[in-house]
Amino acid sequence: MRCRPFKVIAIHDAEHPRMVEREGDRRVLAALADAGSNLAKPAHTIHFLYFKSVDAAQSAASELQAAGYQNIRVHRAPTKSLWKRLFGPHEYSCIAETHAIPSEEGVFATTDRMNALAQKFGGDYDGWEASVEK
Structure with a gap:
């Protein structure tokens, strides 16, 4: 008896990272709601991206600035490993801030755009974090 490939598993596996991201976004939204945040109000939101080179981080920062993000910073990312601190490889963070209404639809769209920018x-x-707005 031969086993046939189960195509649904392949489709599910391809979507798995996205489902994990969606669940993470939902957890942050739930934490905001549990803290009493009014999710209909714009919240101060901070996004965190990491790159292997300072040039890549600066290129992403330029695109974020053009998209209207503020307080954009590029720094060498801290590491707990003494070896990596001394000899590398180093990572560079790109941190960008904005004010946005933390709706599920908006958060999902932003996460998709940030992932695409990071991959580019x-x-x-x-990921991201947001202020609690009462």
Whole structure:
């Protein structure tokens, strides 16, 4: 008896990282709501991206600035490893701030855009945080 490939698993596996991101976004939204935040009000939101080179981080920063983000900073990312601190490889953070209404639809769209930007320059999007607005 031969086993046939189960195509649904392949589709599910391709979507798995996105589902994990969605769940992470939902957890942050739930934490904001649990803290009493009014999710209909714009919140101070900070996004964190990481890159292998300062040039890649600065390129992403330029695109974020053009998209209207503020307080954009590029720094060498801290590491706990003494070896990495001394000899590398080093990572560079790109941190950008904005004010946005933390709706599920808006957060998902922003996460998708940030992931695309990080991938464009060979980096990773590490997520976001937002202020509690009463």
